[in-house]
Amino acid sequence: MTTELNFTASPALGRLCRWLRTLGFDCIYLHQEDRTAPDRSCSDRIYLTRHVDPNERSVIFIGQDKVLDQLKVLDMLISLKRRCVALSRCIRCNTTLINMNRHTAKLEVPEHVFISHDRFTRCPSCGRIYWPGTHVDRMEERISKLFS
Numbered sequence: 001m002t003t004e005l006n007f008t009a010s011p012a013l014g015r016l017c018r019w020l021r022t023l024g025f026d027c028i029y030l031h032q033e034d035r036t037a038p039d040r041s042c043s044d045r046i047y048l049t050r051h052v053d054p055n056e057r058s059v060i061f062i063g064q065d066k067v068l069d070q071l072k073v074l075d076m077l078i079s080l081k082r083r084c085v086a087l088s089r090c091i092r093c094n095t096t097l098i099n100m101n102r103h104t105a106k107l108e109v110p111e112h113v114f115i116s117h118d119r120f121t122r123c124p125s126c127g128r129i130y131w132p133g134t135h136v137d138r139m140e141e142r143i144s145k146l147f148s
C-alpha cells in the first residue's frame with residue numbers, strides 16, 4: 001500500500017519529515033537547503049520549506065514551529081489523514097516496510113517482544129524490524145489524537 005503524496009523536506013524540517021514517514025508518506029530529507037533545483041516545480045514531490053518563495057509551485061511554506069501544528073496545516077491543505085498509511089514506512093531510511101513472517105521474527109527480536117506482539121515488519125533497505133510500539137515518542141498515540 002502506498003500513499004499518493006511524496007514530499008521533500010528542507011533541513012529545518014527534520015522532525016516533520018520523521019512524522020510524515022511515520023504516517024507512511026515518502027519524504028526525502030534534505031541536509032542542505034535546495035535553492036537552485038531547476039526541476040522542483042515539475043517534480044512529483046511537494047517541497048516543504050520554511051523559506052517563503054512565492055514563485056515556486058509545488059512548495060508548501062511551513063510557518064509553524066511545532067511539528068503537530070505543522071502536520072495539522074498539511075492536513076488542512078492536502079488531506080493527510082485521508083491518505084496516510086501509518087507505520088508503513090521506515091523512519092530511518094524512508095523505505096516501505098514489508099510484513100515479516102512470525103517464525104523469522106522469533107529469531108530476531110527479544111523474546112518478551114515476540115511474546116507480546118503478533119505483527120512484525122521489516123525495512124528491506126536497512127533491516128530494521130518494527131512492531132507496534134517501536135515508533136518512538138508515543139507517536140501512535142499522538143497520531144490518533146492529531147487526526148481525531
Ligand SMILES: [Zn+2]
Pocket residue numbers: 090091092093094095123124125126127128
Ligand atoms: Zn530502513
